[in-house]
Amino acid sequence: MVAPHPSAEGQGMSLSEQKSFSQLFTEPTPSPIHVRPVTTYKGEAAVIFSKQDAEKLAAPYRWVLVGKFSHGRPSLEEIRKIFTSLNLKDQISVGLLDYRHVLLKCASEVDFNRIWMRGIWQLGKFPMRVFRWTRDFHGHKESSLAPVWVSLPSLPIHYFDKHSLFSITSLVGKPLFLDSATAAASRSNKARVCVEVDLLKPICTRVWISVEGEMRFWQKIVPEEMPCYCSACWRLGCSVDECRKNSSEQHVTHGMR
Template sequence: MLSTTAGGVTGRPPAIIDTPGCSHLDQPAKTFLQALNGQHCAAPIIPEEVKVEKYKGLPCVAFTIDEVNQLSARFSRALVGTFYYGRPSLQFIRLCLERIGFMAFTVALINTNHILINFSSDNDYHRCFKRHDWKIGSYSMRISKWTPDFDPRYESPILPLWIAIKDLPIHLHSRSSLLRIGNVFGKAIKIDTTTENFGRPSTARVCVEVDISKPLPTKFYIKNGETPVLLTAMFEDLPEYCNECRGVGRHSKECKSFIPTHHQQPKTLPLTKEHQKNQPPKTQIPVKTSLKIPPPKHQQQQYKKVLPKPADRL
């Protein structure tokens, strides 16, 4: 049964899985930290007594990198949906995603223009992430990856890109080998079906989550036993990234590289011969004519009236 919570709208509820040696009947009530960490039997990863530090003269609570990674593990399949021109209701978004075919997921509101979609399966996550823009009714939703350092003011530079590798030795076209090679550029998430079925051994394609804000290597080596092999990686549909405004494929209005688009008048199509016959004849002025045309007023010479001098008195 579908449910709605204060934090957002949920899809189909996940199945209840009994953990051996961890029954809900003989376990005490969970604390808030245990519920946050999603752990039933293990101790909370964050100590309840937290040392308050100082940063720039203000109180500060510090989280280590390991704590951040463990806390964000339940959002490993989370995506951010951005609406630039209005946003529908969360219930409508959930219904549209279910009609598309996504299974178990949750939809939560981050702010007015951003929502958080957390999937339960890798297939749904990869399917939604590989398509950068989705149509939710009459609204456009842009998809980006959620990261622990997510800032709603900027778009995430991590994108799923297809990488084509030519002249890869044929015995390295296995799934495990390609995922291992794809991790050179980021996090490999999918292998091309043709490549996996060995349908085109000349080129291997793998989909990788790539951070386009960093330099991307186009040349790399593999060691085929003791023999080094130099290979070339080609990124398909690689968008531009602006380091100043952190825009992906576009610039913000405050960026120096932003170029406003001017409204251009539509170009008229040339008339066909039939339409040209129906047009009225154009009046032509002969080149040589005896008619003298006066010059424009601004070119006419201004003449002053010359009055006669008065006669000298005798």
Template sequence: MPLVNAFDNHVNSSWGLFKPATVGLLDHRTFTIQLQSMDDLTIAWSRVSRTFNGRSFLLLRWSPGSRLQDSPLAAVWFSLPGLPLPLHNPSFLKAFGDSLGRFLCSYETTAKFKYPRAPRICVELDLSAPPPPAFVVAFGEWKIHQRIAFQSRLLYCSHCLLQGHNATSCRNRKGKRPAVASFPVTHSGKQACGGVLLAGTPSPGRNNLPHKKK
């Protein structure tokens, strides 16, 4: 119980939720998190930092098959280098995100127009399908080919259906545990979060890390 109480305190004291979340212990390596509002769900899914007690963890959408496979949905951060200034309007950024998946939120500096060279947004994407490297924006007489600079790792294995590695590096194909990609610990940033959306995040895979699930 001390561990689940510590994680409960971590979630409710550092995640910036509007209402207290209910945290439970499903098994020795899996927590459940129940959130009281869809806005809190958006905040939780789009968090940059995924560490607790110095260890990285998975944060995945719950489903009836969650004990056997990971959801392919992930909250992916990316920037739009060189996006024309008239297209920095929040409604345009949301439309761009929704055209690729589901818009979650924009980064604080983007919302405040502090870094117009490359606005940064978070979008729910299905990692089982390769994301596009760019998209076309048609605005009046403008037609722009906009590049996407992904800042989150896009790793999902179509063989074992786990996040954190891809099929080419999957050891399950040879009857072994899948290789898990390591990634650096990042500190939580502040986001200006928007609509009511569900998302997961790319993560190092369930074989080596404890799980935190909603």
């Protein structure tokens, strides 16, 4: 067996190998939290983070989506090329979570909303569904958060201001953006706002609006094309009534009686 020759630096490794080795000791980005002490839970070792700690750790991932493939997927390089070819405001980072899921990290809210709103992307012969990443993400459980358009019919035109509409629709979920006609106040019969909705929670369908000492009225909030979400199989687009998993579990339960 031939022994490797030392490099010109006399260290027995190439320049690229030396660089990789030195990177192991590069000063990391400062942590937003303190080291947590080890404790116990039910007699076993445990580390318990506060909710504030978890939120600080998740802050860099605020504009992150999860792409899910159900029947194979392209290579990471192919996925990166496809998103690089789009007319996005900034580049996005694509990373592998597992054989079905990829992480799409956006640098701007504009790109995040554009990719999320489309719902399903056709990447070559592979469809990819996208969901908002959350701290409780698990591969077997799709996020119940979804972007939904809501309309405010017959809303007085002076309430078409962005902050006014965000105040009103915050009762439904987290307001994301206005449609172009609403932003330009060019359609006076209704305002439309895209809102991040948790599909596991009931949706508010009206709100009381008043001006101190002046007019007051109930304003209808009309969701457009609310997607289904199944709490039995944890999938977007599936309903509890039609869920095969829920039906099979009910069949087993009845059979045991």
